[in-house]
Structure formats: C-alpha cells, structure tokens
Amino acid sequence: MRRFLDGLYLVSGGMAAVFMVGVLGAVVLSIVSRQMGVHIGGLDAYAGYFMAATGFLALAHTFKSGEHIRVTLVLAALPAKGRMRLDIFALLVACAITANLCWFSGKLVLDSFSYNDISTGDDATPLWIPQIAMAIGTFIFFIGVADETIRRMRGIPEANSEEIHYE
Template identity: 40%
Template sequence: MSDKPGFLRRALDGLYFASGVAAALCLIAILLLIVAQMVARWTGEIFPGAPNYAGYMMAAASFLAFAAALNGGAHIRVSILLNAVPEKIKWALEVWCFGIATATIAYFVYYAYWFVYWSWRFNEVSQAQDATPLWIPQSVMVVGGGILLIAFLDNLISVLFKGNHRIGDNTVDQSFGE
C-alpha cells in the first residue's frame, strides 16, 4: 500500500490548516482594528463598534484555532498517565478520552447551532452603536466548533482503527541545554 495520504486525509489536514490560517487572520484583524481605533482617536474621529469587532475577532480566532491546535499537540493532555500504563490500557484510555471529547463537542455544536439560529430568528443585534446582527459573529463559534468536532472524530477513528491518534508530538527536546 502507498505511503501517500489519500484524498480524505489531505482534505482534513487542509481543513485544519485553513482553520488555523483563518484564526491567524483574525488576530491580524484585531491588530488592524486597534490601530484604526488609535488613528481615529488621534484625528478626533469616532470608530463606533471597534471594541466589539475586536471581541468578535478574538472569539473567532479562538474557535477557528481549536482544531489546528489539537492536531498540533498544543492542547493540554495528560500524557504522564498514558505513558505509565500498558499499551492495551493506553488504547482504551485514548478511546475513552476521544469518545468523551467527541461527545462533548458534538453537544456543544448542537446547542451552539440553535443559539445562533434563535439569534437570527429574533434578529438580535449588539447593544453598541454598530448594531451588528449577533448571528454573524456567533456563527463562527459553530463553524470552529464543527471543525473541532471533525478533528476529535478523526482522532477517535484513527485510534480505533490504527491504534494511534494523529496529534502531533509536543514533547520537549531532551537534548535541550546540553
């Protein structure tokens, strides 16, 4: 069998990468909003809603970065316990952990979807001067959560059928300082 990853694997990795890039662009947007607000203050102009937009971008950056961070090994994991147990128990713990995480994020995404739906249905807007429809920034929470759900499910399936997850090795280099 070929070592070349299949279409689905490339598509999923591309989705996680694109989500991480979108999160990085949200951070750049925060910087630009802060600079624009500073320039507006210096020139005596008003930039209504700038703090709200920065807050929306911060939430978007967080949710869009979750899947890329998970697969990059940046999420906190209790590997001390996993490294101390035999392989069969380790496999069962991995399945249990990814199963619980997948179920939890699925629960979150389901209710986040309905949260966004009702915000849209009732035409809720922000209380600031900009009166942004709240379903727009809230929908990024559903998208980012959905991508994280896919990432957890991807890792759960990988553990079940291949015996190992796809989370990047995030261990400290033992030769550091030598």
C-alpha cells in the same frame, strides 16, 4: 479523504490567523482614531468578534497539530494497552462534549437570526453574523476530534505527539 480533512484543518487555522490580523487592525485603528480625536463606533466590539472567531476557528488546527494541553501523567504510568484504552475513552468523551458544543453553537446562531438579536453596542451588528464563526469552528473541531477518535480506534497513534507511543 485524509488530504481533504488535513486541508480543512489547515484552512480553519488560516482563517483564524486572518481574524487575528483583524483583531490587530481593529485595535490599531481604534488607537489611531482616538489619538486623532475621531470616534469610530463599534471597533471594540469588532475586535471582540474577531478574537472569538480566532479562538474557535483555531481549535481544530491546534488539536490536530498536537498543541492542546494534555495531562499524560496517568497515561505514561499505564501499560500500552491501558494507554490506548484510556486515550480512546478520553477521545470518546471529547467527541460527546464537542458534539454538544457544536449543536448548541449552531442553535445559538439560528436563535439569534430568528429573534433578530443585535448587539447592544455602537455597532448594532446582528449577532448571528459573528456567531457563525463560532458555529463553524466548533463544527470543524468536532470533525477533528471524531477523526482522531476513529484513527485511534484503528490503532493509528497520534501523528504529532512524541509523548505517548503505543507498543
């Protein structure tokens, strides 16, 4: 199971990287086409869709790599048992928040699909298509936060953090 979850976070990060290259491609194509006097409608919108996909798909990989910003001032001042309890509490709160985000991201995709919601730009893209990346990214992020919460409750310290160690 550990290998599967780590692979899931890695694939999600890889997909984020692909979408980041998509942002670059859309922006470069927009600049080049503008210089050539050709208008390609919707490139700005697609750059935005790719940017959103990049951000959401990178959440779990970034979290599991220990790269999210953490304020450890209070944790460092506590004894080891207090650090562990506060860390688990914070992770439980993060689970609740990410579960909520995951739920409403999925609901947004379903609502956009059922109402045939399309973008108002030149591209007229059905909005549920780019919103899928947000829903998938928040779902994988929720899995990552829940995974880390369970690991901490079992007494396993964060693998990629050198700031806080439980004794």
